[in-house]
Amino acid sequence: MKPSPSFYTAITPEIVVRIREAIGDDAVISDPEKLEPFGKDATELYRLPDLVVEPVSAKQIQLLLRLANAYRFPVTPRGLGTGLTGGAVPVSGGVLLSLAKMNRILTIDPENLIAVVEPGVITGDLKKAAQSKRLFYPPDPASVDTCSIGGNAATNAGGASCIKYGTTRNYILGVELVLPSGEKIQAGVQTRKGVVGYDLAQLLIGSEGTLGVITKLFVKLIPLPPAVTTLVALFPDLSTAMKAVTALLTSGHLPSAVEFMDHQCLKLVGDLLPLAGVQESKTFLLVETDGAPKVIHREIEQMGEICLEHEAADVFLAPDSHKRAQMWEVRRQVSLRIEEHAPLYIPEDVVVPLGRIAEFIEKLPELAASFGMKIYSFGHAGDGNIHLNITAGSRDAIRRIEEGIDVILKLVLSMGGTISGEHGIGFVKKRLLLLELSPESIRLQQEIKRVFDPNLILNPGKVFL
Secondary structure: OOOOOOOOOOOOHHHHHHHHHHHOHHHEEOOHHHHHHHHEOOOOOEOOOOEEEOOOOHHHHHHHHHHHHHHOOOEEEEOOOOOOOOOOOOOOOOEEEEOOOOOOEEEEEOOOOEEEEOOOOEHHHHHHHHHOOOEEOOOEOOOOOOOEHHHHHHHOOOEOOHHHHOOHHHHEEEEEEEOOOOOEEEEEOOOOOOOOOOOHHHHHOOOOOOOOEEEEEEEEOEEOOOEEEEEEEEEOOHHHHHHHHHHHHOOOOOOOEEEEEEHHHHHHHHHHOOOOOOOOOOEEEEEEEEEOHHHHHHHHHHHHHHHHHOOOOEEEEEOOHHHHHHHHHHHHHHHHHHHHHOOEEEEEEEEOOHHHHHHHHHHHHHHHHHOOOEEEEEEEHHHOEEEEEEEEOOHHHHHHHHHHHHHHHHHHHHOOOEOEOOOOOOOOOHHHHHHHOOHHHHHHHHHHHHHHOOOOOEOOOOOOO
């Protein structure tokens, strides 16, 4: 299904004129210096677009995609560029379609518990707007203050609260979108239930901008939990901590987050935590619960006792908002510090069944030694989503490191897991698809792509193309 290099038309001066006439000069960027930030996301992948279009309406997107089909030039949709797989990088050149200026929160409806938002809305802004109405939008990816709700939908982003509340998919009731043909449709519903035809809205969630351009989202909100409390437990090793996580989850408790960091991570960020013994510890476990104050106070104490029963060296409660904010800021700083310390840095986000987390973790030191890499492990222990930040002292080691990554991912699959929990496939992980999906499964999904986008103009080079 991969098109030849000559499949697409270059962006000629004539095409630029047609785009400017259709979309408006204010929405078009052609200055090479101004194009530069749009050639990358949070990966090292870089490809300069020929042109950037920044629409403020669905109508402009419709006009652009009709021109793309007429001239057969590629269009790459982009949220705010925080992705980790190159999904928003214009690897085929052409037009970069930035949705950053479609950033209005159109409605927060307390009576029906929904929000209507444009795709460029920053996820953290939506959470704050909902909270001001005593409502709650649970998904909380690590880049919550810089990523967009449209980008979250494109990758089905998750975050720490997935264990209790689920991923972005669970909160998108419906979408307005522009198909690659330029036609605008609405998919899904604005109600809590709806079974009328195929669920196209859910098909679009996680499709990484390959099937359509989302221009509006109808988002489910829930009542804001009245209180939140947190504990931190320090463990002598990662495997012991993971066994404690299993004990927590099988004891009748449902925390709203269970996050962990291994000893490699603690060496980098432990200095930010005002807790005795953190940097000497081998594993940091953060457990959070929300609900009625009296109930969660009792519950967090019980979970602390379970951690101590499973060999935690110490347990600290962080009931006030300031201490909680400190804990979460440290957790969110991990990736940044790892990247700063490593010449070669490759992030993976595998998921294994809950009961096999400890078994998987125990195998990592041997694999790291075998392939000459350092593995920083952290992530969402509560749902088995383990972020492996794989590093090496030299970029020359890339081939050997990729061999090691293949071995790790095959181990994940042998345990009944998946190679990506929330980052997606994008461009940089396409080579790994056949590890998990059969050729027939890939063929069927390529056919779905063809139904939506027969001319293959939307986000080419990603996932299956």
